[in-house]
Amino acid sequence: MSENTNEPTPLTDLGEFGLIERLTKDIELKNATSKLGVGDDAALIKNEKAMTVVSTDMLVEGVHFDLLYMPLKHLGYKAVVVNLSDIYAMNAVPTQITVSLALSNRMSVEALEDIYEGINLACELYGVDLVGGDTTSSLSRTVISITALGQVEQDKVVKRSGAKETDLICVSGDLGAAFAGLQILEREKSVFKDNSAMQPDFSGKDYILERQLKPEARKDLIEYFAKEGIVPTAMIDISDGLSSELIHLAKASKVGVQVYEDKIPLDAQTINTCEELNLNPVMAALNGGEDYELLFTLPIQHFEKIKREPLLTIIGHVTDQGSGNNMVATGTEALIELKAQGWQH
Amino acid sequence: MSENTNEPTPLTDLGEFGLIERLTKDIELKNATSKLGVGDDAALIKNEKAMTVVSTDMLVEGVHFDLLYMPLKHLGYKAVVVNLSDIYAMNAVPTQITVSLALSNRMSVEALEDIYEGINLACELYGVDLVGGDTTSSLSRTVISITALGQVEQDKVVKRSGAKETDLICVSGDLGAAFAGLQILEREKSVFKDNSAMQPDFSGKDYILERQLKPEARKDLIEYFAKEGIVPTAMIDISDGLSSELIHLAKASKVGVQVYEDKIPLDAQTINTCEELNLNPVMAALNGGEDYELLFTLPIQHFEKIKREPLLTIIGHVTDQGSGNNMVATGTEALIELKAQGWQH
Numbered sequence: 001m002s003e004n005t006n007e008p009t010p011l012t013d014l015g016e017f018g019l020i021e022r023l024t025k026d027i028e029l030k031n032a033t034s035k036l037g038v039g040d041d042a043a044l045i046k047n048e049k050a051m052t053v054v055s056t057d058m059l060v061e062g063v064h065f066d067l068l069y070m071p072l073k074h075l076g077y078k079a080v081v082v083n084l085s086d087i088y089a090m091n092a093v094p095t096q097i098t099v100s101l102a103l104s105n106r107m108s109v110e111a112l113e114d115i116y117e118g119i120n121l122a123c124e125l126y127g128v129d130l131v132g133g134d135t136t137s138s139l140s141r142t143v144i145s146i147t148a149l150g151q152v153e154q155d156k157v158v159k160r161s162g163a164k165e166t167d168l169i170c171v172s173g174d175l176g177a178a179f180a181g182l183q184i185l186e187r188e189k190s191v192f193k194d195n196s197a198m199q200p201d202f203s204g205k206d207y208i209l210e211r212q213l214k215p216e217a218r219k220d221l222i223e224y225f226a227k228e229g230i231v232p233t234a235m236i237d238i239s240d241g242l243s244s245e246l247i248h249l250a251k252a253s254k255v256g257v258q259v260y261e262d263k264i265p266l267d268a269q270t271i272n273t274c275e276e277l278n279l280n281p282v283m284a285a286l287n288g289g290e291d292y293e294l295l296f297t298l299p300i301q302h303f304e305k306i307k308r309e310p311l312l313t314i315i316g317h318v319t320d321q322g323s324g325n326n327m328v329a330t331g332t333e334a335l336i337e338l339k340a341q342g343w344q345h
Numbered sequence: 346m347s348e349n350t351n352e353p354t355p356l357t358d359l360g361e362f363g364l365i366e367r368l369t370k371d372i373e374l375k376n377a378t379s380k381l382g383v384g385d386d387a388a389l390i391k392n393e394k395a396m397t398v399v400s401t402d403m404l405v406e407g408v409h410f411d412l413l414y415m416p417l418k419h420l421g422y423k424a425v426v427v428n429l430s431d432i433y434a435m436n437a438v439p440t441q442i443t444v445s446l447a448l449s450n451r452m453s454v455e456a457l458e459d460i461y462e463g464i465n466l467a468c469e470l471y472g473v474d475l476v477g478g479d480t481t482s483s484l485s486r487t488v489i490s491i492t493a494l495g496q497v498e499q500d501k502v503v504k505r506s507g508a509k510e511t512d513l514i515c516v517s518g519d520l521g522a523a524f525a526g527l528q529i530l531e532r533e534k535s536v537f538k539d540n541s542a543m544q545p546d547f548s549g550k551d552y553i554l555e556r557q558l559k560p561e562a563r564k565d566l567i568e569y570f571a572k573e574g575i576v577p578t579a580m581i582d583i584s585d586g587l588s589s590e591l592i593h594l595a596k597a598s599k600v601g602v603q604v605y606e607d608k609i610p611l612d613a614q615t616i617n618t619c620e621e622l623n624l625n626p627v628m629a630a631l632n633g634g635e636d637y638e639l640l641f642t643l644p645i646q647h648f649e650k651i652k653r654e655p656l657l658t659i660i661g662h663v664t665d666q667g668s669g670n671n672m673v674a675t676g677t678e679a680l681i682e683l684k685a686q687g688w689q690h
Contacts, residue, residue: 035396036504039505039597040435040504040505040506040581040597041400041431041432041434041435041505041580041581041582042398042399042400042431042432042434042435042437042493042495043398043399043400044396044397044398044435044502045396045397045398045399046395046396046397046499047392047394047395047396047397047496049392050391050392051380051389051390051391051392052389052390052391052392052397052494053387053388053389053390054387054388054390054441054443054476054477054492054494055386055387055388055443055477056443056444056445056477056478056479056490056492057445057479058445058446058447058479058481058488058490060447060481060482060483060484060488061484062484062485063447063481063482063483063484064481085386086386086387087386087387089386089387090385090386090387090389092387096399098399098400098401098492099401100401100402100403100445100490101403102403102405102408102488131399132399132400132401133401134401134402134403134490136403136405136408136409137405137408138405138408138486138488139405139406139407139408139485139486140407140484140485140486141483141484141485141486143403143405143447143483143488143490145401145403145445145479145488145490147399147401147443147492148387149397149399150387151392154391157389159381159385160384160385160386161385235386236385236386237386252384252385
C-alpha cells in the first residue's frame, strides 16, 4: 500500500510491553521442568534432579562480536551456545535460559527478531526453554547477556577439581578453528575497508568460519558419557584456548599436566589457513579461543573403551603438581611449559 | 612511595583473570543450598525445595541510571534488589545471584570495587550468595545484568494469575516516592548544569532520595506471610507504577479491580515534593515507577488478621472482569479507568 512497507520498523514503534509480546508470542515450553515461563515476575522450574547448575555470559558489541560480519541470527545462536557449553562442562543437562538484551537504538524490530530467531533455533536444537528476560534500549552498543540453567544428579557432577595423577587428558572435536576463522574474517574486513568493491574471499573456509560464527556445544559428548556410564574426574569447556584451560584444571585439581603436541586435534582447514596466514596452528589451538570443545580427564582404566571413540582425542595425562604443566614438542621431545595467555578480545 | 598511589587504577592493569580474582577473593558462600560458587564453569545449587524461581534484569547507563547522581555502590545494591523483588513476588526466598557487568573503559578498578561493595552488601542483607558472573569491558556505556534464583515449595508459589472476585487488594509500604526522588535528582542536575558552583538542595528529601537510589525489596512481607500461614492468591512487584501492575494482575487473573484513591499509601515527603513540583502525588503512585513494593490479593476472610498490619494497606477489592479496572476518586466517588502508562525510562 505504501512505498515504505519494507522499511525497517524503529524499536520505538512498539513499547516495552509490545516488544515483549511480539518476541514471546510463539514460545512453547517443551522441557518438563519448565512450569512457568515469560509473563510473570519470575520463571518457575521444577527441581527434578538433586542439583541446579547455573552459568552466565555476556557478549558486548565491538568486544565479543562485530556486526559487520556477524549475522544477527548467528549472534543469537552463539550467545545461547556459549552458555550451554558451560552447563555441559559440569556434566549437566541444560534445561532453561533467560536472555537480557540492551539494544542499540539504531536497530530495528526486524533486527531484534533476527537475534531471537537464532536464540529460538538454539533452544530448539538443544532442548532448552527460554523462560525469562529483559529487553531494553541502549544508548550505544548492543549487549546480550544469557543465563543458562541445567540439572544434574549429585553423583554425576563434574568439577574442574577432580583430576588425579595418571588420569588420561582428553578433548572433544578439534581446536584452533574458531581462531583461524576469526583471522579470515578480520582479513576480509580490512580488504573491504580499503576497497568496498572487493567481494570477500571465503572459498574453502566454510568449516572454520562456521566454528567462529555458529559454534556448537558438545551435547553429544555428555550424552555419550551418560550412555556409557562414564563420569569424568574433571572437566572444563575450552573458551579461552587449550593452554589456559589446562592450567585452570591443573590448578583446581592440584595436579600437573603433560600433553603431546602431535596429539592436539587440528582440522585440515585450520592447518591450511594458519599456514596461509603465517601462524602456527598449534598456537591457535593453545592460545586461540572460542572452540567450545570440552577438556576432561578420565581414569586410565577407561582407555580401552575410549581409544577409538571419534568424539574425543586423548592428548596426554595427569602428573603430580610439582612436574608443572607441559607440552611435549613433536620431534625434539622437549618439554615446553604451558602459559595462560588466554584470548585477548 | 609514589605520587600516584591515589590515582585510579585503569581496568587494563589487571587482566580478566586478575579482575575476577580480585573481586571474588572475599566471597564466602553462606546459603546452605550454594554448593559451588565462582571459579568453575558453572555454579552448583542444591535443590532443597520443589521449585526453583529465576528472574533477570538489566540496568543500562543513561537509560536506567545516571552516574552523575547514582553512586556506584548504590548502583550495585539497587541492581541486586530489583531482581530479588521479582523473586519475593513469587512468594519465594532468594538464594543466589549471578552478575554480568560490561564496564565502560573510563572506569577504574576502584569504581568496579565500589559497584561490588554494593552488590556484596545487598547479598549480605538479603542472605543471598553471589555464585557466578562475567566481567567484560564495554567500548561505551556500563551495563549490569543480574539473574536471581530462589526456591519455594510448590504449594506456596504465588503467580499473577490467581486473584478471585471479592479478594482484597493490598500493597506493601508506600508508593510514588522513588518517582518523586527522581524528579528532585533531575531538577538538581539541571541546576548544576546551569551553574556548577551551586550546591544541590536535598534538605528534607532523604526518604524519597533513598527510595530512588537505594530501594529495598520486601523480604519482611514474605517472612510475615510465612509466619502467619498466609498465601496470597496473586502477587506482582511494583516496578512500573501501581496502575500498570494492577492491569497486569487483573489480565492474568481474568478479573477486574477496584481501588480507592484515598487508600493509596503515600509518604508525607512524596506529597510535599509533588506539591512543590506541581505534580499529583496519586499520579506518581499510579504511573511513577521503581517502588519495588508488592501488590497482592488475599481472600476476604483474612481481613480481621491483616487490617491493622503496618506492613500493608488494603486499597480495594477484586471484581468481575466485565467491570474493568477502576479507581474510585476521592470526594466525587467517580470511577476513573486505570491506564497502563507504565514508566518511560
